[in-house]
Amino acid sequence: MKQFDYVRPATVAEAIAAAAQPGATYLAAGTNLLDLMKGNISRPDRLVDVTHLDGLDGIETLADGSVRIGALVSNADLAHDAGFAKAYPAVAEALLSGASAQLRNAATVGGNLLQRTRCAYFYDTASRCNKREAGSGCDARDGENRTHAVLGWSENCIATNPSDFCVPLVALDAIVEIEGRNGRREITLDELHRLPGNTPERESALEPGDLIVAVRLPPAARGFAAHARYLKVRERTSYAFAIVSAAAALRIENGKVAEARLALGGVAAKPWRARAAEDVLRGVAPTAGVFQEAAWRALTDAKPSGDNAYKIELARRIVVRALILAAAGTPARIAALPASPFASTSGAIHA
Amino acid sequence: MPELNLTSAPAHLRHGSSIGQPLTRRDGVLKVKGQATYAADNHPPGMLFAVMAVSGIAHGRVTSLDVAAAKRHPGVVDVMTPDHKPQLAIDPEIKTNPFVFRMEVLQSNEVRYANQPIAVVIAETLEAATEGAVLLAPRYEELPALVGVDAGASFVPPVVGVGNPTENHRGDVEAGLASADKQIDAIYETPPQYHNAMEPHAIVAHWDGDGVQIDMPTQGLMLSLARVAELFGIAHDKIHIRSPFLGGGFGSKGLMAGPPVLGLMAAKLVGRPVKLVLRREQMYGPVGHRAPTRQRLRIGADGEGRLTALDHHARTVSSTFDDFYEPAADASHTLYAAPAIRTSHDAVRVNTGTPLFMRAPGEATGSIALESAIDEMAWACGMDPLAFRLKNYAEVEPITGKPFSSKALRACYDQGAARFGWAKRLLQPRQMRDDSGLLVGWGMGTATFPALMFQAQARAVIRRDGAGVMEIGAHDMGQGAWTALAQIAADAVGLDIDRVEFKAGTSDLPDAGIAGGSAHTATAGAAIHSAGAAVIAKLADLATNDERSPLFGAGNAGVIARDGRLIRRDDESRSESYAEILARAGVAEVEARGTGAPNPAAMEEYAMHAHGAVFAEVKVDPELGQIRVTRMVGAFAAGRIVNPHLVKSQLFGGMIWGMSFALHEEAITDRRSGRIMNANLGEYHIPVNADVPPLDVITVEEHDPHVNALGIKGVGEIGITGSAGAVANAVWHATGVRVRRFPIRIEELLTQR
Numbered sequence A: 001m002k003q004f005d006y007v008r009p010a011t012v013a014e015a016i017a018a019a020a021q022p023g024a025t026y027l028a029a030g031t032n033l034l035d036l037m038k039g040n041i042s043r044p045d046r047l048v049d050v051t052h053l054d055g056l057d058g059i060e061t062l063a064d065g066s067v068r069i070g071a072l073v074s075n076a077d078l079a080h081d082a083g084f085a086k087a088y089p090a091v092a093e094a095l096l097s098g099a100s101a102q103l104r105n106a107a108t109v110g111g112n113l114l115q116r117t118r119c120a121y122f123y124d125t126a127s128r129c130n131k132r133e134a135g136s137g138c139d140a141r142d143g144e145n146r147t148h149a150v151l152g153w154s155e156n157c158i159a160t161n162p163s164d165f166c167v168p169l170v171a172l173d174a175i176v177e178i179e180g181r182n183g184r185r186e187i188t189l190d191e192l193h194r195l196p197g198n199t200p201e202r203e204s205a206l207e208p209g210d211l212i213v214a215v216r217l218p219p220a221a222r223g224f225a226a227h228a229r230y231l232k233v234r235e236r237t238s239y240a241f242a243i244v245s246a247a248a249a250l251r252i253e254n255g256k257v258a259e260a261r262l263a264l265g266g267v268a269a270k271p272w273r274a275r276a277a278e279d280v281l282r283g284v285a286p287t288a289g290v291f292q293e294a295a296w297r298a299l300t301d302a303k304p305s306g307d308n309a310y311k312i313e314l315a316r317r318i319v320v321r322a323l324i325l326a327a328a329g330t331p332a333r334i335a336a337l338p339a340s341p342f343a344s345t346s347g348a349i350h351a
Numbered sequence B: 001m002p003e004l005n006l007t008s009a010p011a012h013l014r015h016g017s018s019i020g021q022p023l024t025r026r027d028g029v030l031k032v033k034g035q036a037t038y039a040a041d042n043h044p045p046g047m048l049f050a051v052m053a054v055s056g057i058a059h060g061r062v063t064s065l066d067v068a069a070a071k072r073h074p075g076v077v078d079v080m081t082p083d084h085k086p087q088l089a090i091d092p093e094i095k096t097n098p099f100v101f102r103m104e105v106l107q108s109n110e111v112r113y114a115n116q117p118i119a120v121v122i123a124e125t126l127e128a129a130t131e132g133a134v135l136l137a138p139r140y141e142e143l144p145a146l147v148g149v150d151a152g153a154s155f156v157p158p159v160v161g162v163g164n165p166t167e168n169h170r171g172d173v174e175a176g177l178a179s180a181d182k183q184i185d186a187i188y189e190t191p192p193q194y195h196n197a198m199e200p201h202a203i204v205a206h207w208d209g210d211g212v213q214i215d216m217p218t219q220g221l222m223l224s225l226a227r228v229a230e231l232f233g234i235a236h237d238k239i240h241i242r243s244p245f246l247g248g249g250f251g252s253k254g255l256m257a258g259p260p261v262l263g264l265m266a267a268k269l270v271g272r273p274v275k276l277v278l279r280r281e282q283m284y285g286p287v288g289h290r291a292p293t294r295q296r297l298r299i300g301a302d303g304e305g306r307l308t309a310l311d312h313h314a315r316t317v318s319s320t321f322d323d324f325y326e327p328a329a330d331a332s333h334t335l336y337a338a339p340a341i342r343t344s345h346d347a348v349r350v351n352t353g354t355p356l357f358m359r360a361p362g363e364a365t366g367s368i369a370l371e372s373a374i375d376e377m378a379w380a381c382g383m384d385p386l387a388f389r390l391k392n393y394a395e396v397e398p399i400t401g402k403p404f405s406s407k408a409l410r411a412c413y414d415q416g417a418a419r420f421g422w423a424k425r426l427l428q429p430r431q432m433r434d435d436s437g438l439l440v441g442w443g444m445g446t447a448t449f450p451a452l453m454f455q456a457q458a459r460a461v462i463r464r465d466g467a468g469v470m471e472i473g474a475h476d477m478g479q480g481a482w483t484a485l486a487q488i489a490a491d492a493v494g495l496d497i498d499r500v501e502f503k504a505g506t507s508d509l510p511d512a513g514i515a516g517g518s519a520h521t522a523t524a525g526a527a528i529h530s531a532g533a534a535v536i537a538k539l540a541d542l543a544t545n546d547e548r549s550p551l552f553g554a555g556n557a558g559v560i561a562r563d564g565r566l567i568r569r570d571d572e573s574r575s576e577s578y579a580e581i582l583a584r585a586g587v588a589e590v591e592a593r594g595t596g597a598p599n600p601a602a603m604e605e606y607a608m609h610a611h612g613a614v615f616a617e618v619k620v621d622p623e624l625g626q627i628r629v630t631r632m633v634g635a636f637a638a639g640r641i642v643n644p645h646l647v648k649s650q651l652f653g654g655m656i657w658g659m660s661f662a663l664h665e666e667a668i669t670d671r672r673s674g675r676i677m678n679a680n681l682g683e684y685h686i687p688v689n690a691d692v693p694p695l696d697v698i699t700v701e702e703h704d705p706h707v708n709a710l711g712i713k714g715v716g717e718i719g720i721t722g723s724a725g726a727v728a729n730a731v732w733h734a735t736g737v738r739v740r741r742f743p744i745r746i747e748e749l750l751t752q753r
């Protein structure tokens, strides 16, 4: 393993100063970063361990009704926080559908937001990858790419963002609080991840030294608690990344959709907010027909980046299903198989 | 290695006969406490760490390695390359016997497949060696890689598997097909798969003068020892291999592969003990895999659903430099009574590490294709898949016409179907739903695996205190040899299991043969059984020839050994303890050897196979295509069951593997570079707990007087066969979509709503 410096700053200011140096990287739980280092994909000179910083591990409800989640809260603690799960059920469901119990216990909110793509060519240092080495080419483009992007991709990169957590977050207009060399700023989660364009190596809006300190869900996000679901199709029942996923949240008033939120996962380099589809749903009764229409809208711009045309049809079907599930109402408790199409299976009966 | 502290008398031990008791594994406590010493747990003083650098290309030449940069890295002691390495005594390309495979041990700069070892960095720490390997920054002259079953011109290999004929036939297949009322002509594809034992291949090599101490997981202590001896030009008695526990092998640790040889070379080069452990991704190359296949099945049936012909052709691949051919089509030899059968194989060469035996080699790949095709034919005939199989039940082995040594398959079908509730199955696909609207499908498959025997020796001792010792260089790969073989040993010497010291897992013990082919319990067990009988015979001689013994003169009537006593067969009131016999005779101990071996006469006369029937239920989301197995029942007849508890575990493991075969496992190979793109356990999917449904295993009573003295058939591999097809057939029954490319993927089920 490459030798590196390890620093453990005592304050956020020290952390930012240490991480602003070239070659420095923040270390949270390391469930993604350490794998990347062992595989030689990331070769930082310095790790700035943020896990000992004070004050970043709380979940607090603010006076205006928003909730603020510290960047060091573990994925498991957040999902199992009863108040949080009740107010933002789709977020809890998404978290619990990710990785494994062991990983969720370790993984942090900040690390989840900034986890890297799972594109196999990105991980394989013998392959060319524009994201890993700018300008080297993209071996996924004509390679084994049946799980790659169908939205927002470019000739330079067809990778997807693998986070489940980010999908309902972007649907709920989450805000990211950042501390950097020039002080504090806020951006929407939608602005955090970039589409590849000509610079796939630039994945986020963060500048050197920028530390995510918290994620905030605005007051309006609570309004969807009664009709919010996350649905994730994967190649085994648990412990697999999404082929495609969707977060759907509805505010239903008098039998009509007052407001809809919809986002897709596993389809693009960022969690994909489907605003055009949301517009279709506003003000109409929640029926299978409008859900179909919304699904078509959500995927209007989709095109295969390789052997993955099926993902477009699959995404449409997931959107429809997620909307149906959301319209049916959030279940009282999260299913034993969160976000799974098998969440509610019982014994077999005959048709 | 400290003495193994195996649990000698589990709480639930029933005294008297040991065979047949469901003992929990005696190494279990050691394992859960982390006290079982696996190869890589050994740290002799002064040990260094070796890390392989492996090739990033699949075909070509290494043109440069930055050895200087690696050596400059703090902690790096040496870098072994084709230009700087100890000389081997023979060229490793020479195949001295059919169980020798070619290996890459830095004999040239040629690259034959991705992940081939191209250098070894030896350092004071694992971290330094790992970074040293990166700093080598190899450069290559790259040649186009041959990838996939259509990579080049096909050829007919001389043999498939281990010496099986490439082609077999009986009857006139073309005439049978021509006369058929119904025909199936279908192509099935299976992907490359990797053994992925939990424990990676590892070696701790410690040279001492011209002798060497080796800690290494192996399924074949003696074959490994012989290979080390010839490669390094040393006598067998200068080599000591310890392999008390394997964290799984599945065939990939059967024969000496290149990486442990590199560990031995590295230790020789630096003159210090060296540990070399493969990284997970390095296991996708030099240590074998299951080759991909493309199989064509042509089947004919008459108007009553009787098979008229079965033609099974398998295309597979081998490496560009060695030969192993997955004998997939041979799976059609034994199960279904077609009057005309033909099986054949061809192959192409690709840039891959040489394929190898992987749990049920040939049987697993062939079974999923055959069972799918039989299912398709049953449907074509409008018959229930079980009724169709019963209609074509083979009373004699179809390809040879030989009678079976025993075959309780009918009972397996009956008991499995009853437990599963198969009678309620609807014939038409896509008819069953559960209360949440998911499609439900029921499928079945027939399991079969040959009952093999290899060669083994054992040594038994009865000590002065009346206790026993049984020595055999057997292998515990996790299957439970420490327990099952000790049970056989206890019965063989007429003692309770806690009175027998059972020694296994090292190369100084008698040769137990290879732990493979599901034959280890049978082979090693037969040797133990015969050694035990021989030592008891010696003891009996001492007693029956001594006038002072109550057994004097019982020679003709005979004695039986039970509970540490010899007992006169015709008068059980007359008996004497082992200790008394030895004390009076004034000998410290009696000792005898025994062997286990196949019986050629019986093999000539009988076809010997284990059988089973597997029933599976799957659920499929009708729109989203995601699949989940929700129930499996397997009924197996495998001769005598030495330990029902361990046997169930083996069969569970096999059934899970079968489900993995149908739905999950695939090494994704880049079609241009020949590199494997999911060489890690995050992306190379095997079932996780949430995928594994309630499993039900029935062991069907079967008495086989011919297979071997103990009547054991072996259960290590059969569980995969039948199961993979059962799951695939259940997916068809749920969806009406017949997928012939495995593993079945979501996109293939999106075609229909």
Ligand SMILES: Cc1cc2nc3c(=O)[nH]c(=O)nc-3n(C[C@H](O)[C@H](O)[C@H](O)COP(=O)(O)OP(=O)(O)OC[C@H]3O[C@@H](n4cnc5c(N)ncnc54)[C@H](O)[C@@H]3O)c2cc1C
Pocket (backbone or CB within 6 Å): A025, A026, A027, A028, A029, A030, A031, A032, A033, A034, A035, A050, A071, A075, A097, A098, A099, A100, A103, A106, A107, A108, A109, A110, A111, A112, A113, A114, A115, A116, A162, A163, A164, A165, A210, A211, A212, A213, A239, A240, A241, A242, B682
């Ligand atoms: C086998 C496996 C399966 C998985 N399956 C899933 C899955 O199904 N779904 C899913 O969503 N995820 C999955 N994951 C990914 C997992 O969610 C992430 O690894 C985890 O969330 C990362 O969190 P961490 O705290 O360990 O981050 P780290 O690995 O420590 O860091 C990740 C990145 O974020 C940066 N970073 C961390 N914290 C901050 C911060 N506060 N400010 C700025 N930068 C920061 C680091 O510099 C690094 O680049 C899986 C991971 C593994 C290993």
Ligand code: SF4
Pocket (backbone or CB within 6 Å): A117, A119, A120, A121, A122, A128, A129, A130, A131, A132, A137, A138, A139, A140, A141, A156, A157, A158, A159, A200
């Ligand atoms: S898709 Fe993106 S991440 Fe994958 S190889 Fe291409 S550039 Fe790299």
